[in-house]
Amino acid sequence: MMKWCLALLISFAGASIAVAQGLSGPSSVVAELEPGDGLTDPQYRSDFPRNVAPGWFAWKDKLGENGFRFSIDYLALGQTTDADLGEGEAASGIARFFGSWQATDLGSLTFKIEDRHSYTDVAPQFLGLDGGALSITGTAFNDNGLLLTNLFWTQRAGDGSWTLQIGQIDVTDFVDVYGLVSPYSGFQNLSFNTSPTIDTPNQGIGIAGGLKLSSNFYAVASLADADADPSNPDFDVFSDGNLFKSIEIGYTSGFDRIYLDNVHLTLWHADGSEDQGREEDYGAAFSAAWFVGNQWMPFFRAGAAKGTAALYDRSVSTGIGYYGRNTDLAGLGLNWAEARGFDGDQFTFEAFYRFSISPGLQITPSVQFISDPLLNPDQDNITLFGLRTRIVF
Incomplete structure (x- = not known):
């Protein structure tokens, strides 16, 4: 499997800056x-925080x-x-420093450093569990x-092919993505982010x-560390041989809209690891999403592992998803899932509304409703309310 995927990777190496959005x-x-979710001529309610720190943003613009x-x-x-179970409340924050340096006409260095911290005993990622x-x-x-979470070199073909x-890559940046995939600006539940049937590794050394x-058609492939730990990057992954591999074939209306209008099939495989107590895992995922009238984005996604x-x-x-005035974004999602070792099905509904105050300030209230929770069969359903904020400097 590893040799097969490596051969495909060599054959399918790349996607132009437009196609690279398939990797981005x-x-x-x-x-x-x-800013603006890839939309043209976005409008906002305010210019905050640029209007309170014009010197800082002018310096950034010059760089x-x-x-x-x-x-x-x-x-x-x-x-x-x-x-009925658990803490009942969770709160956490993420501080990030990220960017890119266009070192040559066709080559660039991308970086991202994060600090993820919780204000409560249970972080929001695990509140449902x-x-x-x-x-x-x-x-x-x-x-x-x-x-x-990112420190990689990007090399592009001169003709954009x-x-x-x-380097240090995050496969969720390009594996099974669509327009509403981001947990920072779209849905919060994993059921509507990268497919919950894909055993995506943490950020680590890889090649994609x-x-x-x-x-209209593109292909994307990757090899990455299946046991990655971004808090302690390990550069010996390819000698250890525990790898995550993926290949995706997709269709788009145009490469400037690759994650707005997109239909794709993703195949993936993850090696087992005795150290991590993980068995070999593999599966397939399908996704179809289309940006209708530059406002509505219906989607259908399915996966099996x-x-x-x-x-x-x-x-x-x-x-x-619905993109309204001022690049506001509303989303409604419904998920059905089943998992090994559990009887019955679990249904998840999520609704959110993202207020885009400015390119640097967003506020997103949300509600999640989980029917027949698999870990607590004594409770018929669970309701969860959330509030997410983001400020950019």
Whole structure:
């Protein structure tokens, strides 16, 4: 399997800066340096915090003109639930420093350093599990501390036909992405982020690339450390041989809209690890999302896995996003899932509304409703309310 995927990677190495968005979904550094969710001519209610620190942003803009772009942001998420079990409340924050340096015409260095910390005994990522639902209710909002989540080199073809990334990568930046995938700006439940049937590893050493196959079709593949620990980066992954591999074939209306209009099939495989107590795992995921009238984004996503490490064995999600005035974003999602070792099905509903006050300030209230929680069969359903904020400097 490893030799097969490596051969495909060599063949499919890359995706132009437009195709590279196939390697740079909505939660990636490339996307987050461009406010507005990829929309043209976004409108906002305010210019905060640029209007209170014009000198800082003018300095940033000047560095950007010389090829070095960066941002510092802070995100906070608070949640409360009526679950019979567990703490009932969770809150955490994420401080991030991220950016890119365009070192050559065709090569760039991307970096991201994070500090993830919890204000409560249970972080939002685990509040659902703590309350009896087999559900990640606050993706990425954990208590993992200081992390190196990106430090990779990107090399592009001069004609825009391929891109190759190598270094400390986050496979969730490009594996099975669509327009509403980001836990920082879209849905909070993992059921509507990267497929919960994919055993995606933590950020670590890897190599990824894609190829522009035609004016509408692309391919993306990756090899990454299946046992990665971004709090203690390990550069011996390829000698250890515990790898995560993926390959994706996709269709888009145009490479400037690759995660807005996108249909794809993803195949993946993760080696087992005795040290981590993980069995071999593999599966497939399908995703279809289309940005209708530059306002509505209906989506349908499904996945299946054979193994023990992914959250669910089978999962189907559907829903819709709506981009309103001032780049506000509303989302509705419904998920059905089943997991090995549990009787019955679990259903998850999430609704959120993101108020985009400015390019540097967003406030997102949300509600999640989980029916027939698999870890607590004595409770019929669990309701969870959340409030997420983000400020960018």
